[in-house]
Amino acid sequence: xxxxxxxxxxxxxxxxxxxxxxxxxxxxxxxxxxxxxxxxxxxxxxxxxxxxxxxxxxxxxxxxxxxxxxxxxxxxxxxxxxxxxxxxxxxxxxxxxxxxxxxxxxxxxxxxxxxxxxxxxxxxxxxxxxxxxxxxxxxxxxxxxxxxxxxxxxxxxxxxxxxxxxxxxxxxxxxxxxxxxxxxxxxxxxxxxxxxxxxxxxxxxxxxxxxxxxxxxxxxxxxxxxxxxxxxxxxxxxxxxxxxxxxxxxxxxxxxxxxxxxxxxxxxxxxxxxxxxxxxxxxxx
Numbered sequence: 001x002x003x004x005x006x007x008x009x010x011x012x013x014x015x016x017x018x019x020x021x022x023x024x025x026x027x028x029x030x031x032x033x034x035x036x037x038x039x040x041x042x043x044x045x046x047x048x049x050x051x052x053x054x055x056x057x058x059x060x061x062x063x064x065x066x067x068x069x070x071x072x073x074x075x076x077x078x079x080x081x082x083x084x085x086x087x088x089x090x091x092x093x094x095x096x097x098x099x100x101x102x103x104x105x106x107x108x109x110x111x112x113x114x115x116x117x118x119x120x121x122x123x124x125x126x127x128x129x130x131x132x133x134x135x136x137x138x139x140x141x142x143x144x145x146x147x148x149x150x151x152x153x154x155x156x157x158x159x160x161x162x163x164x165x166x167x168x169x170x171x172x173x174x175x176x177x178x179x180x181x182x183x184x185x186x187x188x189x190x191x192x193x194x195x196x197x198x199x200x201x202x203x204x205x206x207x208x209x210x211x212x213x214x215x216x217x218x219x220x221x222x223x224x225x226x227x228x229x230x231x232x233x234x235x236x237x238x239x240x241x242x243x244x245x246x247x248x249x250x251x252x253x254x255x256x257x258x259x260x261x262x263x264x265x266x267x268x269x270x271x272x273x274x275x276x277x278x279x280x281x282x283x284x285x
Contacts, residue, residue, distance in 0.1 A: 007034030015094030023094035025230035067125035087140035090237035093147035122166035178246035188245035217263040219253030
């Protein structure tokens with residue numbers, strides 16, 4: 001149901017790949033709430049994904065860009081302002097990828113060239129995006145920028161690997177840039193720490209299915225879905241949250257405030273045999 005929360009607003013959604021993507025859901029909800037938007041993803045993702053279908057559905061132009069390229073980002077912002085007919089009111093950064101995770105490298109055996117790519121794609125791209133937007137004065141006064149993160153930025157999660165480092169950096173950028181952009185232009189910058197969610201990127205994380213089950217059992221309200229995350233993003237894009245900035249906002253059904261739930265304890269008590277070696281020693285890595 002639409003409440004016209006974004007009526008008359010212009011936005012850019014980075015990272016929509018297919019209908020499993022949180023960015024895809026956010027794009028749909030933003031338009032449903034009255035916004036006009038452009039979409040951006042890498043040229044490869046545009047060719048291999050389904051973003052053209054979303055583009056037609058939402059009447060939103062796709063601007064292919066490598067988010068690690070300043071020149072490409074300059075083009076995205078300048079073209080979006082031109083296409084949408086004015087400055088941008090909201091931006092979503094939903095970009096993350098780790099070559100180390102894809103190659104199944106463990107955290108104590110990282111390839112450092114791959115680590116640089118992880119940080120550049122998943123976090124530094126956010127800084128580049130904000131710096132380009134600020135230099136072009138592309139975001140309107142009181143605009144809102146949101147990036148998606150995960151609790152592993154602050155706590156250790158088996159298998160999340162160097163993506164945890166990237167998300168930590170992402171959250172720090174939101175705070176540091178949020179001060180400058182907020183003071184000078186009134187632009188809000190926040191991160192949403194979302195529940196583990198079944199997406200194309202998320203499915204590459206080691207042990208994602210047990211993690212989904214565990215977090216759902218731990219969280220009093222259960223895991224937040226991609227659709228529910230989209231709803232939350234809309235509130236942050238809207239004028240209802242004009243004084244919210246530099247925050248890492250947990251959207252995880254209460255998981256981040258839990259220590260141990262009864263359901264999770266029962267699951268743990270069921271046994272650890274499958275995680276032990278021939279000598280009965282638990283395998284942690």
